[in-house]
Amino acid sequence: MHDNEHTSHHHEESFIRKYIFSLDHKMIGKQFLIYGLLMFFLGGGLALLFRWQLAYPDRPLPIIGASQQYMDEGEVVTGADRMWERIYESEKEEWLEVNMPNGVVDPAFYNMLFTMHATVMVFFVVVPILVGAFGNFLIPLMIGTRDMAFPILNMLSFWFAVLAAVIMTIGFFVPGGHAAAGWTGYAPLSSDAQWTGVEWGQILWGLSLFVQGLSSLVGSINYITTIINMRAPGMTFFRLPLVIWSLFIVAILLLLAFPVLSSAIVLLVFDRLAGTTFFTTTAEGGGDPLLWQHLFWFFGHPEVYILILPGMGIASELIAVFSRKPIFGYRSMVYAMIAIAFLGWIVWGHHMFQSGMRPGLGSIFMTTTMLIAVPSAIKTFNWLGTMFKGSIRFTTPMLHGIAFVSMFVIGGLSGIYMANTPVDIFIHDTYYIVAHIHYVVFGGSLFAIFGGIIFWFPKMYGRYMNDTLSKIHFWLTFVAFNCTFFPMHILGVGGHMRRISNPLQYEFLQQFEGMNIFITMSAFTLGFAQLILVFNFFWSMSRGKVAEQNPWHVNTLEWEAPTPVPHGNFGQIPTVYRGPYEYSVPDEEDDWIPQTRPEHAPATGGD
């Protein structure tokens, strides 16, 4: 079971200590990664179910759906018919019978599907992977220390996340079904069971997010402390790699934002269980539905930046390394991230332009939102600047880095339409928003995640991922992603509302039937392409080509540590003499200089 790579002063650990209740930041990072990948399948599966319904409204699903004869005449022809026959004959109210009789997605079930799809993807996939996996694995290694400041808290943070996932999963099977009020959980729909028929699902949804909040809180305190206090000698703030900067900023955002959601959730649960009416008005007075929206989005907008900033950090590493060039404008990259983090607190009202919020406020939030496009543009130009006069290696991680930049540009530009209050009147709550979200979160964050996994895999597992499979996965994903989400801009321009289960109920949406079918077919391709990634991931863990210590010739500290990285990371804590992006320095033989190489000539300015 154990490879004997441990440095001698570390005693052997039991299986449980090493793989389950591990205190080692690297193991916790890998745990978060596998957790995120598993949840990615849950979230993706939910999406494919409702995509089927959108393309073929009220028609039975393939494979498990009943046949036409069975539905018309009760004649059992297929294996699926036999299954449905058994289900209808059983005394119990079977789960399938309630949610998709004959394999047709019921409208209430449809609402649950997209609600849980978004909830899972945001809270159980992207944040755990970006922050939990990359944060844990990279921070101590890249700042040059042996572990996190609080290893026990770190372990707790993972196990809170597991508990949250368990609670969230239970919600699917309680009577009344899971939460079905959207991932944004707007009250009063979410705050009173009579409007949806969802009883315990919504409460478990809240409880689960509350626990996930504890996980984030504990994790973020740990990250902040570690980065401030435990940097290796010489590792000044302006010698930190950008991915560490992004995780540092994100930890601060998480620490400040998540408690707002947690508090709102407590109020929501009180509304449901004790009738406190914080979010509804009654004849005798009460609260206000808009209060929920303000609280949710005050958390929610910083949250969307939590979803993208580490992606930006990862993409910056990939682009610098594989262009063999310093980051163009390192400091303005840092300042742009700080600006995004600050502005992120004063733009939440852009989700509420049409909510009944005072129109004058709409104008103010439009202005702040438009401003946030500025640091986003700065970052894009700097990525381009980094490639300028580089020597670009088209490795698979780099392909993902390039995809990140180009997809993020589209997502950022579509944000400007919605930031514009008059235009938002039309496109708010349409597929335009759905296109935007996915260009930033899938096209942005997920491509960065894929690139990051392939890039750091050799350090995590001592092996490469299979490059052919990675390349096939990349191209399939890139093409299928664009085929799935680009047409959604057009749907949005046509006025196609989001969150409707049957577009054919509307005269003006008839024309989009073909496009919806096309999108669904692309979505299925996209979904299946992800199987390649996950297969490759697990297969390469034990079968991949063995990797050397620093296969990509990278300057940052994690590559100075032996592979596989032992407990305690470094034999001796490294000393840092230079910035992280000294690539292709003139008059140097190699095109890279590790951060640990002492300066032999006088410093050449820069940072």
Place this chain on the structure above:
Amino acid sequence: MLQWLPDNVSTFGQGVDNLFYAIYYITLIALILVMATLITFLIKYRYQEGKRATYIEGSTTLEIVWTAATTVIVFVLAMFSYPQWNKIKSPTSFPENPDVVVQVSGKQFNWDMTYPGPDNEFGTDDDLILENELHVPVNAVVHIRLTAVDVIHSFFVPQLRLKQDALPSRFIDMWFEATKAGRYEIPCAELCGFGHSGMLGYLNVHAQTDYDAWLQERWPQ
């Protein structure tokens, strides 16, 4: 892409569309420039045997230029948008003396349209409540008091370029003036429960004479 926009039939809709087009062309140009630069760089600066990358750490001038340029563009866009937004949404700038006033109320899963009747007062005997059918004359200013009885709904008429959430126990004012007679759909645009999909009303915009006939039929004098 913008040919997919439904035909506009409101007086303020053209203003919205103009902004839409302006942003479309600005972002399209930005997108083309960025993508062209990216592709050029990828081709020109791809790895070539014996060629090294040039060590460049950045350029303060460029940073200032592109920060200033984007800031100016977004501010100019914002400047053009304020008046348009106020015109549509700010009750203080609504046209006065509406020709028609209707109360629209969303409830799971219908729109109730309440006409105040000849006395122009809500809550009296001559009120008329229609389910899912809104009748207005063409080229006339219509004021709507929007509300909801249970959860949040959203009143959306794509052709009017008008969308507004309806909140329980609050009345939100909106207005429009339709420029073309016809029958238009009023979908609900905010998730409101299992019947959200298919929550659908109709806006009937009549020529003035037809509208008068409709009034006569409802409140015969």
